[in-house]
Amino acid sequence: MPDAPAPRAAGPARDATGPDRSGPGRVVRTLDEHAAAVLALGAPLPARRVPLAESLGTALAADVVSAVDLPPWDSSAMDGYALRAADLRAGAVLRVADDVPAGETRAVTVPPGAAVRIMTGAPVPAGADTVVPVERTDGGTDRVTFHDVVPPGAHVRRRGEDVRAGDVVLRAGDVLGPAALGLLAATGHVDAPVHARPRVAVVSTGSELVTGGGPLAHGQIHESNGVQLAAAARAAGADVVDVRVLGDDVPDVLRVLEELGARADVVVTTGGVSVGAYDVVRDALVAGGHGELVHVRMQPGKPQGVGRLPSGTPVLSLPGNPVSAHVSFEVFVRPLLRRLLGARDVHRRRVRATLAADVDSPAGRRQLLRARLDWSGGTPVATAVGGPGSHLLGALARADALVDVPAEATHVGAGETVTVVDLREADA
Ligand SMILES: Nc1nc2c(c(=O)[nH]1)N[C@H]1C(S)=C(S)[C@@H](COP(=O)(O)OP(=O)(O)OC[C@H]3O[C@@H](n4cnc5c(N)ncnc54)[C@H](O)[C@@H]3O)O[C@H]1N2
Ligand code: MOO
16 A cells, blocks of 8 residues: 555565464565565456446556547537527527427528527537527527527537547546546447456355355354455456355365466455464465465454465465455455556555544554544544454444554544545546
């Protein structure tokens, strides 16, 4: 994430088996160091032309030029009468010489001393420079009486006043939202040169996980991270090609990871990366020689795995706690997906906000605290929801922001200014 402290000059430290229980042999990194390491795993995917209807949320691989002027000709902004401004006076009565609906392709001219009935979006006839809305007239069809005047040039949209043929209307790296797609269509395009969407496979691990609803035995829980991460990947612009839920079986996890690696651009796993006896993703990454285990100095999201599968596909192993998985996706996976997608800006918007109430934070770990942002006043106000527990999914679902508490801070007081990551999806 931006606004970060500079990475340490020295190489990554190896963590001793100390009181933080991060585990022997783990690489210790700051959030920014790990985010940079993950981002370095990918580059924008190849470009192709994709129909506009399938391009929402993709990023342009090249600048796009307009084929036409917008508007393409002088057009009326109102239903009414087109005429020469010189002929308009309050109380004037003019002959209605013609009728121009939208879609009229005849070249119509308004004679001096006459008016042409015109509809919104229709071409303004030659000779006319002004449109009088129908409400300011008697609405006549043979002869029309003008109740009052409008300024010369009123309600005429000039050819090319919005976009000119040859203008670059969108740039490489722009992510296509609804308005951008509308602009592409209006400027004569039926498809767009965009980078491929990253193909993402999601793997949840844990013998306690149950899919498909139904009653739970003691010790079981409904699987949720797979659903959550797949949705987050789609919201980031990715294609989710597979979602698997696996038990705590190392050979099985290893086999599935390698299989998915051949079909995906990124494999995301959740669970089993900590220091427990059955942390199978950790063991599969080590057994397959596919990656390293990392202790990131953050909360939530401390245990992480990262590497490459035999196909070369990056594998990102997030912790199993639902809030940890979600926040880890936000700060590590999403920027990589945005990079593969070719987006110019891979990071979420960060804003300065006022903290509504005191919060505490662990020393030495950068905390990303779930919060709601109130934008109703001048400066946004951030209210933490649910506290720091990384199991608090109910609170996560109410949050729309992350308060970024620096690693060295152990307390931030009400009224202090904090940096906040805005999690709301932009309209691209
Ligand atoms: N002795 C230590 N224990 C733990 C440490 C530590 O340093 N020393 N770190 C803790 C931290 S911090 C985290 S985060 C977790 C991460 O552990 P894992 O990645 O191995 O995750 P699991 O143990 O598999 O699961 C944790 C938690 O999340 C639930 N879970 C897992 N997957 C799903 C899913 N797909 N859907 C819903 N919920 C899921 C799981 O049932 C557990 O409750 O380790 C701490 N422990
Ligand atoms: O680092 Mo864990 O992700 O705090 O719960």
